Amino acid sequence: MAVIDFGLGLVITIALILIFISGVTIIQPYEQGLWIVLGRYRKRLNPGFNWVYPLISEVIRMDLRTQVLDVPRQEVITKDNSPTNVDAIVYVRVIDPEKAYFEVVNYHVATISLSQTTLRSVVGDMELDEILYNRDFINTKLRDILDEATDAWGVKVEAVEIREVDPVGTVKEAMEEQTSAERKRRAAILLADGQKKAAILEAEGSKQARILNAEGMRQSQILEAEGERVSKILIAQGESQGLRILSVGAVPLDKKAISVLSMDMMKKMAEGQATKIIFPMEISKMLNQVGQYLGASTEVPEVGETVDVEKIVGKAEDILGHIPKADELRREVEKIEEALVKETEETIRTGESLKEKAMSDKSDIHIFKSNEDESSAEPEDSPKE
Numbered sequence: 001m002a003v004i005d006f007g008l009g010l011v012i013t014i015a016l017i018l019i020f021i022s023g024v025t026i027i028q029p030y031e032q033g034l035w036i037v038l039g040r041y042r043k044r045l046n047p048g049f050n051w052v053y054p055l056i057s058e059v060i061r062m063d064l065r066t067q068v069l070d071v072p073r074q075e076v077i078t079k080d081n082s083p084t085n086v087d088a089i090v091y092v093r094v095i096d097p098e099k100a101y102f103e104v105v106n107y108h109v110a111t112i113s114l115s116q117t118t119l120r121s122v123v124g125d126m127e128l129d130e131i132l133y134n135r136d137f138i139n140t141k142l143r144d145i146l147d148e149a150t151d152a153w154g155v156k157v158e159a160v161e162i163r164e165v166d167p168v169g170t171v172k173e174a175m176e177e178q179t180s181a182e183r184k185r186r187a188a189i190l191l192a193d194g195q196k197k198a199a200i201l202e203a204e205g206s207k208q209a210r211i212l213n214a215e216g217m218r219q220s221q222i223l224e225a226e227g228e229r230v231s232k233i234l235i236a237q238g239e240s241q242g243l244r245i246l247s248v249g250a251v252p253l254d255k256k257a258i259s260v261l262s263m264d265m266m267k268k269m270a271e272g273q274a275t276k277i278i279f280p281m282e283i284s285k286m287l288n289q290v291g292q293y294l295g296a297s298t299e300v301p302e303v304g305e306t307v308d309v310e311k312i313v314g315k316a317e318d319i320l321g322h323i324p325k326a327d328e329l330r331r332e333v334e335k336i337e338e339a340l341v342k343e344t345e346e347t348i349r350t351g352e353s354l355k356e357k358a359m360s361d362k363s364d365i366h367i368f369k370s371n372e373d374e375s376s377a378e379p380e381d382s383p384k385e
Contacts, residue, residue, distance in 0.1 A: 023054035027061070032097045034060040044097065062097035066158060069108060071115045073164075082128040085166040090115050090146065091159040099154025107153050111146070115160070118145050128167065135162050208354045212347060219343050226336060 026049060027033045033045030036058045045052075045059065052059060073087040092111055094100045104110050122141055123131055131138065139160050147157040167175065 019054045023051050023057065025050045025052055025059050030065050031061050031063055034062065034097055034101055036060065041098075041102075060097075060101055062094055062100060064094050064097075066091055066093045067108075069112050069115070071112055071119060074116060074120065075168075076120050076123045078123060078128045078131060079125055080127045082171045083168045084123070084128060084131065084171070085164070085168070086119060086123055086131075087163050088115065088119055088142070089161045089163055090157060091161075092150070092155050092157050094154060095156045096154025099152065104153045107150070107155050110153065111150055111155060111157070114149055115142070115146060118142055118149075128171070131165055135165075138162055205354070208350075212351060215347060219340070223336070223340060230332070 025033060025045065027045050027047045029047045031047060033050065035042040035045050035050075035052055037053055038056050050059075069090040069092060071088040071090060073085055076084055076086050078084055090111060092107075094107070100107050119142060122138060122145075126134070126138070139162060142160040143157055146160065150157055166172075
């Protein structure tokens, strides 16, 4: 009898221990528990060790981490009547466990269903091109609408992302044809623009070349005319000075000197290789003057001294004028050479500036073509979305 009592007591003790252990509830750090006793909500259980009434208590665990909900793919008719398949991803998090459990049967299903209807409504109010290029706007609008609607459920919608926008086959074919036509149009525009700029650059280069050639010819003619003018001036000045010197020197000559010069001239004529010599008719008079000079029978008065000549014709400096010296002529030539160097440097700078302008225009054409190619490549990816 004692053995039976001991066994019964042991069984009851073990049962009580098991019942007590069944009341122990461990809540994870990312969870919160809802304690319900006999159908009545008691309180919220925080992470860690918790003990509830065994057998009559129920603990609902609510995950407070961000959860990813997949919105199923659905066909939507856009504003421009283009059938399009759209799906999305919704990121939600429970911020009020009591509302998430007591206000809605299943907040996952409710959020997904609400996301489907809202996505269909938002996309249906937009054209296909807007959907393809304004995803950020769609995401923001869906998040705001869903977050406001799920606030009563204790759920916060953190983000909404459109995952894929896939037009149906006929619409996609029409978009590909449109893209091909747009590329051909841009290619034709680029080709025409390139030909136009090439023709402009070629005409500009030809114009500048003619201008440079004309400028070079003008400078060459100016320099040649300047040199010819200086040469003629110097020759004329030399001849004039020679004549003035001859006139000044001939004033004091008397008949004796003239007779000596005449005999010297006849001597030089006789030394030539000519077989015939023609003398002027005044040769008899010249011989008479020579005879008088040799016989000293006739006195030829002198005209006067040098002072008398200066009184008659003036000073030599006044008669001859300014005779340029070698240094003055050298300085004049240096000035002409400096002007020629400056003109040459200006011509070189003009040519270099034209060359740089042509190169910059070519680089602008290349950059413009690259930008157009990149922009034309973007529509290829948009229909695949």
